[in-house]
Amino acid sequence: PLDATTQGTGELIDKALNEGAKKIIVCLGGSATTDGGLGALRAISTPARLRAVEFLVACDVDTYFTDAAKVFAPQKGASKSQVTMLTGRLERLAQMYESEYGIAVNDIPGSGAAGGLAGALAALGATLMPGFDIVAEEVEFYDAIRATDLVITGEGLLDETSFDGKVVGSVHEYTQNSKTKMAVIAGDVDIDMSSYTDIDVMNLTAQFGAELSMQQVLRCVEDATRLYLQKK
Secondary structure, rough: OOOOOOOOHHHHHHHHHOOOOEEEEOOOOOOOOOOHHHHHHHOOOOOHHHOOEEEEEEEOOOOOHHHHHHHHHHHOOOOHHHHHHHHHHHHHHHHHHHHHHHOOOHHOOOHHHHHHHHHHHHOOOOOEOHHHHHHHHOOOHHHHHOOOEEEEEEEEEOOOOHHHHHHHHHHHHHHHHHOEEEEEEEEEEOHHHHHHHHOEEEEHHHHHHHHHHHHOOHHHHHHHHHHHHHHH
């Protein structure tokens, strides 16, 4: 947890700049790092070049920069003492980024994504955006929904967090606006869906059992979808 670095991400950004990219989207999530993005910054040979490109960061959390260790580091194997050390490092980096780049990264919601990488990239001029919104815009998702009768999406475990910036909640917002019917295929469900009466749920564990739904996911998804559509 103390040594994991975002250097590789910085190298990819640097490579994109060298290849003449005009738009760079960095998608964050599921990282093993809490280096505050310092590794990435050091790997970008000339950060000033980013001012000439459209630089977007896709992140689906609102965690602030100096909270990244407390919120995410335990998931990455950090002990309590290591979380304290990592938090101190993030606090020092926040001061450094503000001093060097004039950006108070800890004031930016989502800057703690990927162990603070989002904040570091924001210091270089990146715009932080919900990942779903970036993808939806690229694929013209809303226009497609308005021309559709039914949208089926999925989630491993459907719970409260599914409606907090994740795909299910974001799709739901779109379908509510367009009055399009929505269904969710979920590996399992751990939420009272009574307040979401406009969403149909296919619970694979409830339909096929935990073992089969884990071992033969595609078959279960296909069977659940077919049975659902037959009832419509």
